[in-house]
Amino acid sequence: MTVEITRDLIVKRLGSVKYDRFLFYLMGPYKSFNLNYILSEEERDEIDIEDLPGPLRRLFRNKDDINAAQTFLRRVQGELRTEPGVNAFIALDVDVDTDEVDTVTQSIEYTRWSNATAFVVPFLGHNFGVGEEAGSILENLAETHGDRLIFVHEDDVTSAMIRSAKIRWDLRVETYETEAELVSKLRRFAGGIMQRERHGELDRLK
Secondary structure (H helix, E strand, O other): OOOOHOOOOHHHHHHOOEEEEEEEEEEEEOOOHHHOOOHHHHHHHOOOOHOOOOOHHHHHHOHHHHHHHHHHHHHHHHHHOOOOEEEEEEEHHHHHHHHHOOOOHHHHHHHHHHOEEEEOOOOOOOOOHHHHHHHHHHHHHHHHHHHHHHEEOOOOOOOOHHHHHHHHOOOOOEEOOOOOHHHHHHHHHHHHHHHHHHOOOOOOOO
């Protein structure tokens, strides 16, 4: 039976914080389209990486960068769950099997049910692609959830997708230099949405 992703399901699978019902979905480039997450260790051992085309070689070799990006996002998540106490989460926390609901659909549904969504793009020595998930979310939800979406990227990151998204969907885009600055901007963003919900400018999600 396919899992139905709802606000109640997400809240149920996350830990308790001050504002349990304020869901803040954090997206990052820590897993998208990386073959280390698709193939088993045995399958990877059978492949000679040097025989692969350049783009596929990079997919095999950037696992350390992806793990670093996930660790970075986890720290940011922890800061937001502590202060102001919003229910910040990443997709892995909800623990929906990708065999039941594919990654892109999961991201769309997490965004649909969240009070706020941020796509965080660190530099980590090179430009990450922002991925299919982000584009799919904007295609499906930018019109109805645009005020709840933000892209925040490190100063050194350049992305044609982010630039075009800002123009096409009037997407809010911010930059940051330090982790502390990133956390501060995400706290302000969450606080702003809280205020707008309280004042009736945005629907209050149950």
